[in-house]
Amino acid sequence: MWARVRERVPVVVQARGRRRAGARVLWVSAEAFVTCGVLVLLLVVHQLWWTNQQARAEARDQVRVLEREWDISPSDSSDSSDQPGQPGQLDGAGGGGDPSSSEPAVESGSGGAAPSAGAPRPTVPPAPAPSAAFAVLRIPRLGLTVPVAEGISKRSVLDKGYVGHYPGTGGAGRVGNFALAGHRNTHGEPFRYLNRLAPGDRIFVRTRARTYVYRVDLVLGSTSPRDVGVIRAVPRSLVKPSYGYDAPGAYLTLTTCTPEFTSTYRLVVWAKLVSTR
Structure with missing residues (x-):
């Protein structure tokens, strides 16, 4: 009888030990899973909420x-933000623009007749420094007021909640194409609802010199990030040639990523200058 008991005891102890070890493994796995879930949730909150709060505060x-x-020291000097440069691929919501693209430089606009030989030439201020804010963009339809800075660097322009001016494109209010890029999601997402703009909506661009009023004319719902035709002096899509213009004019181009939370394609809105204040 005692022999039978002694034979059974080791078997029972081993079974309990295995169950305890299995329970520990499950507990550790559950803790790791919960920890990873919390970290992912914090990352999502940081990207979708905190970066917006920071960028919007800085932009305001x-x-x-x-x-x-501008109110303290108004100036009537002409805006010079249309200095020539090199346009890159279309930037926007989450995708990064490439200002070092090998595409040819966009023609800079310079409206008005050439001054006579004896007439004094107007003093033209220097072009905005890279990443420096030089204008304010207002879109009443979207309830948007945001600074415009030179360049499309993510770190020093777009991620600060600003809208970036493509280097090499025209200046505000000038003949040519004043082309801008902005995030659609995270970091202030100024162009979150750019898809809501429709022909006829007004857009205001204020500089130190004056305010330019544009009216939305065309919307290109989706194109390639490398469709640089849309930001040329006379904008026309290289991917969808039926979208664009044939004659010089004073254009405003807004670009951002689409669909939301991706950088697969670009959404493009074109507007034309209608008045100056």
């Missing part, structure tokens, strides 16, 4: 700084 402060400077 920059708008106030610009408008305070």
